[in-house]
Amino acid sequence: xDTMELRKALERGRxxxxxxxxxxxxxxxxxxxxxxxxxxxxxxxxxLIRAQQGWSEQAWTAPPDSGLIEGIIDLVRRRVAQRKPLxxxxxxxxxAGLRFRIDERVLVPRSPLAELIENRFxxxxxxxxxxxxxxxxxxxxxxxIAVAYHCDGVSVDATDISADALSVAxxxxxxxxxxxxVRLIRTDLFAGSTGLYRIIVANPPYVPSERLEELPPEYRHxxxxxxxxxxxxxxxxxxxxxxxTNHLAPDGLLVVExxxxxxxxxxxxxxxxxxxxxxxxxxxxxxxxTHDELAGYLHA
Ligand SMILES: C[S@@+](CC[C@H](N)C(=O)[O-])C[C@H]1O[C@@H](n2cnc3c(N)ncnc32)[C@H](O)[C@@H]1O
Numbered sequence: 001x002d003t004m005e006l007r008k009a010l011e012r013g014r015x016x017x018x019x020x021x022x023x024x025x026x027x028x029x030x031x032x033x034x035x036x037x038x039x040x041x042x043x044x045x046x047x048l049i050r051a052q053q054g055w056s057e058q059a060w061t062a063p064p065d066s067g068l069i070e071g072i073i074d075l076v077r078r079r080v081a082q083r084k085p086l087x088x089x090x091x092x093x094x095x096a097g098l099r100f101r102i103d104e105r106v107l108v109p110r111s112p113l114a115e116l117i118e119n120r121f122x123x124x125x126x127x128x129x130x131x132x133x134x135x136x137x138x139x140x141x142x143x144x145i146a147v148a149y150h151c152d153g154v155s156v157d158a159t160d161i162s163a164d165a166l167s168v169a170x171x172x173x174x175x176x177x178x179x180x181x182v183r184l185i186r187t188d189l190f191a192g193s194t195g196l197y198r199i200i201v202a203n204p205p206y207v208p209s210e211r212l213e214e215l216p217p218e219y220r221h222x223x224x225x226x227x228x229x230x231x232x233x234x235x236x237x238x239x240x241x242x243x244x245t246n247h248l249a250p251d252g253l254l255v256v257e258x259x260x261x262x263x264x265x266x267x268x269x270x271x272x273x274x275x276x277x278x279x280x281x282x283x284x285x286x287x288x289x290t291h292d293e294l295a296g297y298l299h300a
Contacts, residue, residue, distance in 0.1 A: 001026050003073055010069045016053070016060050019072070020045045026076055033216035036085035036108040037093055044086055048075055051090045083217035096146035100172050105164035107226040109142035111203045111257055112283025117146045124288060125199060125253050129153025134247060136189055136202040136240065137161075139226060141169030141182065143201055148181040157193050159185045162225050189239060196249040202240055203257040208233035208264075233261040234268060241269075245298065248291040259285040272297050 001009075009022035023045035038044045052068050052075070053059035075089050087093040087108040093100050095109035096118050102108060121127060131154050135144040138158035148156050160166050166184050173182045185192040190200075206229040207215070219227065229235055237258055244254045258265045262276070262285040273296075274287035289297075 001029055003077055006076065007069060007073055010064075010072065011066065013064055016049055016064050019049050019064050023048060023072065023076055027079070030080040032080065032083070033218045035110065036087050036218060037110055038086075044079075047094075048072065048079075048086060048090070051092060082221075084221050085218050088221060093140070093142070095142040096150065098142075098146060098149060098176065100140050100142050100145070101168070101175060102140055103168060104221055105162070105223060106140040106168045107222050109140055111143065112277075112279045112281070112286055113143060113201060113203060113255065113257060114146065115279050115281050115283070116255070116277065116286075117143065117150055117201075120151050121199060121253070121255075124255075125251075127151045127154050127198060130155075131198040132157065132195065134159070134190065134193055134197040134200045136200060137204050137226075137236070138169050138184065139165050139203075141172040141184070143203065144169070144182050144184075145172055145176050145178055147199075147201070148178050149176065154181070156182045157185060157197070158182055159187045159190065159193060161186070161188050162223065165223070165226070189236070190243055190247045193247060197247055197252060198249050199253050199255060200240075200244055200248060201255045204236040204240060205229045206233045206237060206258050206261050208261065229261070232264055232268070234258070234265060237261075237265065241272075241294065242298070244289075245291055245295045248294075250291055252291040253288055254291075254294060255286065255288045257286045261285070262287075269297075271300075 006026045010019055013019045024042040027041035027044055052072055078089055085108050087102050088104055093102045093109045096114040129152055133147050133154055133156045135158040138144050138160045144156045144158035166186055169184055205227050207227045209228055273293045274289055277286045
C-alpha cells in the first residue's frame, strides 16, 4: 500500500476503527520496529488516530473527520521514512496511565516498572504518606511522577545527569501539578540527594556500548546517555549497587531495571540475593534488593 492508496482508504472509511485498520495495514507493510510504547502495528495505528483526534471520546465514536486525513498521512509517512518512534512524532507517551510530553532529549517511557508503581510497590512495600522515594536517571520524569500520582502523600526526588532531560521532566512535573511532590536534581546518580529513601528506583542506561550500533533505527533517535551502559552494559548499575545502601532507609528497597543484560548481571553477581520480578503485562529484567540484602552482600 502506498500513501495514495492509504488516502483513498481513509476517505472511504466510515468509522475511526476503519481508519485504524488502514493505518495498521500501511505500517505492517513498512519495515518498522516497535517497542516504544506499543509492540504491533495495530496498537501503533490506534495511538496515532486517537492522538490526532485529541483523545476525544466523541471524535472516536463519530464518523471520522476528513480534515484530519492530511495530518495522519504526514505522520504515517514520517514514521516509515524516518523510522522515528511515534512518541517523538506525536510529542507524547503514555506511562502508568498518565500522558507525558516527550521529545528526543529523553528516552521514550516504556519500563515494566509502570506495573509495579501502579500496584504501589505491593507486595514488597506498603508506602505511607511522608515516605520518600528516589528515582535515579529520571529522563522524562515518568517514574517519579507516576510514583507521586499513584502513592498518596509520598514525596519523590528525581535525579538525572542530563540538563536536557531535566527540562523535559520539569515540564511534565508542571503539567501533572506535582511541583510540591517531585523534586528534580541534576547530579551524577545520588550525589545531590539528601537523607534516606524508603525506595530507590532506577531504569539506568544498560545497552552495552558495542551493541548500540546494532540497534534498529528507532532506538538511534533516543539520547545516547539514556542507553549507553558502557562495555558490559553494567557501568551505571555497578555504581548504583555500590552506593545505594548509603541512601536507603534501614527497611529500604532498591528496584533496578537491567532489561536484556539480566544474564550478564547474574553472571557478574552470582551470589547477590536479588529477587527478579514477574510482570502480568510483560517485561523482564527487573530485580529488587532490600537494604539488608545489599549491605550483607557488600560486607561479606
Ligand atoms: C534508560 S533512561 C530512563 C529514563 C526514565 N527513568 C524512564 O524509565 O523512561 C536513563 C536515564 O538516566 C540518565 N543517566 C545516565 N547516566 C546517569 C548518571 N550517572 N546519573 C544520573 N542520571 C544518569 C540518562 O540521562 C537518562 O535520562
